[in-house]
Amino acid sequence: MSQLPKPDREQLRAKYPDVFNRPASARLTMPAMIVGASAIFVVGLVDLDFSPAKLLSGLSQLGWITLMMIPPDPGPSLPAYLSALGETLSIAVLGTTIAAIAALPVSLLAARNIIPSGLLRLPVRRAFDSIRGVDTLIWALVWINVVGLGPFAGVLAIAVSDFGAFGKLFSEAIEAADKKQVEGIRASGGTALHEIRFGLMPQVLPVIAGQVLYFIESNTRSATIIGIVGAGGIGLQLAEQIRVLEWQKVSFLILMILIAVAAIDWISGKLRFAVIGQRAVA
Amino acid sequence: MTTAVSILPAPQLAALDESYRQAVARKRLRLMLAAAAAFAVLVIAAIGAEVNLRTLFTFFGNFVSYFDRILTLEDGTRVWSNPAEWFWGWRKWLWMLGETILISYVGTMIGAVFAFALNFFAAQNTSPAPWLRFAVRRLLEFARTVPGIVFALIFVIAFGLGPMAGVLAIAIHSTGALGKLFSEIVENADMKPIEGVRSTGGSWLSCMRFAVLPQVAAGYASYALLRFEINVREASVMGFVGAGGIGQELVVAIRKFYYSDVSAILVTIIVTVFIIDISTGWLRGRLFGKDARA
Numbered sequence A: 001m002s003q004l005p006k007p008d009r010e011q012l013r014a015k016y017p018d019v020f021n022r023p024a025s026a027r028l029t030m031p032a033m034i035v036g037a038s039a040i041f042v043v044g045l046v047d048l049d050f051s052p053a054k055l056l057s058g059l060s061q062l063g064w065i066t067l068m069m070i071p072p073d074p075g076p077s078l079p080a081y082l083s084a085l086g087e088t089l090s091i092a093v094l095g096t097t098i099a100a101i102a103a104l105p106v107s108l109l110a111a112r113n114i115i116p117s118g119l120l121r122l123p124v125r126r127a128f129d130s131i132r133g134v135d136t137l138i139w140a141l142v143w144i145n146v147v148g149l150g151p152f153a154g155v156l157a158i159a160v161s162d163f164g165a166f167g168k169l170f171s172e173a174i175e176a177a178d179k180k181q182v183e184g185i186r187a188s189g190g191t192a193l194h195e196i197r198f199g200l201m202p203q204v205l206p207v208i209a210g211q212v213l214y215f216i217e218s219n220t221r222s223a224t225i226i227g228i229v230g231a232g233g234i235g236l237q238l239a240e241q242i243r244v245l246e247w248q249k250v251s252f253l254i255l256m257i258l259i260a261v262a263a264i265d266w267i268s269g270k271l272r273f274a275v276i277g278q279r280a281v282a
Numbered sequence B: 001m002t003t004a005v006s007i008l009p010a011p012q013l014a015a016l017d018e019s020y021r022q023a024v025a026r027k028r029l030r031l032m033l034a035a036a037a038a039f040a041v042l043v044i045a046a047i048g049a050e051v052n053l054r055t056l057f058t059f060f061g062n063f064v065s066y067f068d069r070i071l072t073l074e075d076g077t078r079v080w081s082n083p084a085e086w087f088w089g090w091r092k093w094l095w096m097l098g099e100t101i102l103i104s105y106v107g108t109m110i111g112a113v114f115a116f117a118l119n120f121f122a123a124q125n126t127s128p129a130p131w132l133r134f135a136v137r138r139l140l141e142f143a144r145t146v147p148g149i150v151f152a153l154i155f156v157i158a159f160g161l162g163p164m165a166g167v168l169a170i171a172i173h174s175t176g177a178l179g180k181l182f183s184e185i186v187e188n189a190d191m192k193p194i195e196g197v198r199s200t201g202g203s204w205l206s207c208m209r210f211a212v213l214p215q216v217a218a219g220y221a222s223y224a225l226l227r228f229e230i231n232v233r234e235a236s237v238m239g240f241v242g243a244g245g246i247g248q249e250l251v252v253a254i255r256k257f258y259y260s261d262v263s264a265i266l267v268t269i270i271v272t273v274f275i276i277d278i279s280t281g282w283l284r285g286r287l288f289g290k291d292a293r294a
Helices: A009-015 A024-047 A052-069 A075-109 A118-133 A136-147 A151-175 A179-187 A192-229 A234-243 A247-276 B010-048 B053-070 B090-122 B130-145 B148-159 B163-187 B192-199 B204-241 B247-255 B259-288
Strands: none
Touching: A024 B090, A052 A247, A052 B148, A052 B163, A075 A118, A075 A151, A075 A192, A075 A234, A075 A247, A075 B010, A118 A151, A118 B259, A136 A151, A136 A192, A136 B053, A136 B204, A136 B247, A151 A192, A151 B053, A179 A192, A192 A234, A192 A247, A192 B148, A192 B204, A234 A247, A234 B148, A247 B130, B053 B259, B090 B130, B090 B163, B090 B204, B090 B247, B090 B259, B130 B163, B148 B163, B148 B204, B163 B204, B192 B204, B204 B247, B204 B259, B247 B259
16 A cells, blocks of 8 residues: 655645744634633523523423423314414414505615615615514504504504515615616606606516515414414414413414414415516525 | 618508517416405405404504604603603613623524534435434424414423523524524535545544534524524513513513603614624624625
8 A cells, every 4th residue: 555645744834834823813713702702601691590400490390391282182272273373374464465565665765776865765774774673572562552452453563563674675676676677768768657667666576576475474473473462363372371381272272383384384485486486486 | 860760561560469469468367366366365364353444543643642652751841852861760771681682692602502513414415314304304493483482481481480481492493593594504515525524534523523614614603693683682572471681671661651661661672783783794794704794
C-alpha cells in the first residue's frame, strides 16, 4: 500500500498565514458569544423560577394528564364541537377575506412605485407595523369590549391583525412587479388608474391570491386560539374543557383541530396550485 | 414622424376577433364561476360566524370611542399631555416586559436545542432510517400545529401558574417550527463533504459534525434569531392564561377597563417589538451578511 506524502507543516504555515495565525479576536468571538448566550440562558432559568423539583413534579403531572387523555372521547357533545369547528373555519375565512379586501387599496399607498414620496408612504407603513405589533389575541380582547362576546369579535380581530400583515405583503408584491407593463399602458395614453388596473393588478393578483390562501390556512390556527379569550369557535370549548379537567374531551378537540388544519392545508395547497402554478406553491 | 399601421382585411380580422372573443369569454366564465363559488363560501362563513352587520354599525362607534378612551387619562386630558401619569407603572411594566423577553429567550434556546437534536433525523438526506424520519416529522408537526397558548393552558395546570409554563409552551412550539426549518436547510446542504467524510471511515455522527454542521450552522442561527423575534410577540400574550409576562397586566387592564393603562402597556409592547425586530435584523445582517436579512 502506498504511503501518502507527509505534509510539510512549516511550509503550509508560511503559505497560508490567514488559516494558521488567526488573530485572537477572531478565534475568541465564537466561544465568547456561546458563553454569553448560555450565561443569559442560565440567568433566565434562575429568574423565571426554574427548579429541577418543580420540573419533575410538573412532568409527572403532565404524564398523568397524558394518560388521562387516552382514548380521545367527545362524550355527548360531538355536535356542539362540530358546529364550533365550523364557526372557527368561518372566522378564519371571513376575517382573512375582509382583511384582504380592505388592505389592497391601502397597500397601494405603501408601495414605492405608486407613491414615490416618502411623506405619505412612511406613515402608512408605520401604521401597518403597529397593527402587526399587536397580537391577534389582544385585538380579540379589544373587539370583545366593542361588539360583545362571540365569533363576530373573532372575525373582526383576525381582520384587523391581518390587515397589517397583508398591507406589508401586498405592498411588497406591488413593489416587486415588473415596471415595463405599466410603462406600456402609460405610453398608450392610459391614466394612473389604468396603469394600476391593467399594468399592475394582472401581475400582483395571483401573488396576492396565493398569500390570502396561505393566511386562511394559518388563520385557522389563530382562530382556534382567539376562542380562549371568549371570541367564539372551538378555542372556547377547548379552554372550557381544560379548565374543568375533562382531558378526554381536550385530546379529542386537539385532534379535531389537527385534522381540520391538515385538511385546510391540503385544500389551500390545491387551490394555490390552481391559481399560481406548481412553482410558487413550495 | 408618422408610421402607417397595417390593418388586416376585414374577413381575416373578423375570424381573429371571433377567436379572441371566444377565448376571453371562456376565461370570463371561469372567473365568474370562481367568484360565485368564493361568494357562496363567504356567505356560508358569515352565517357560521354569526356576523351581524347591524351590530357592527351600531357598535362601530364604540370601536372608535374605545381608542378615544384609552388615549384619555382619568382627569379627562389626553395621555400625551402628561406622560408621567400615563406611564405611572413603568417600573413594574418594564420589569414584566423584561420577564417577557426572558421567557421568549429561554424558550427559543430550549426549542433550538431540541430542534437541533431532532432535525438531522427529519431531513431526507441525513436520516438514518425511514421510520425514524417519519416519526420525528410527525412529532415536529404536532408540536408546530397545536398553538403555543394551548400548550400554555395545559402546562399552567401541570406546572402551576407562572413563567415556567410559558417558557415550556414556547419551547415546544419553537421545537416544531425550527425543527422543520432546520431540516430544510440540511436538505439543501451539499452532499459532497458528507461523502468525503464517509469515505475516510467516519461514523454517522462525525458525518454530521464535520460535513453538515459547518454548512448549516449560520442558517440555524439566523432562523433561531427570527424565531426569537416571533416568540417575543407570543410571550406577550402568554400572561392571558397565567403563564407569566406582561400579558397578565394587559388582560387585567383590558378586563377592568383601566383605559389609559391599556394604551400605555400596548405602546410599551409595540416599542419593544420594534426594537427587537430592528436589533435582530441588524444582528443577522452583521453575522450572516445581507442575504440572511430577508
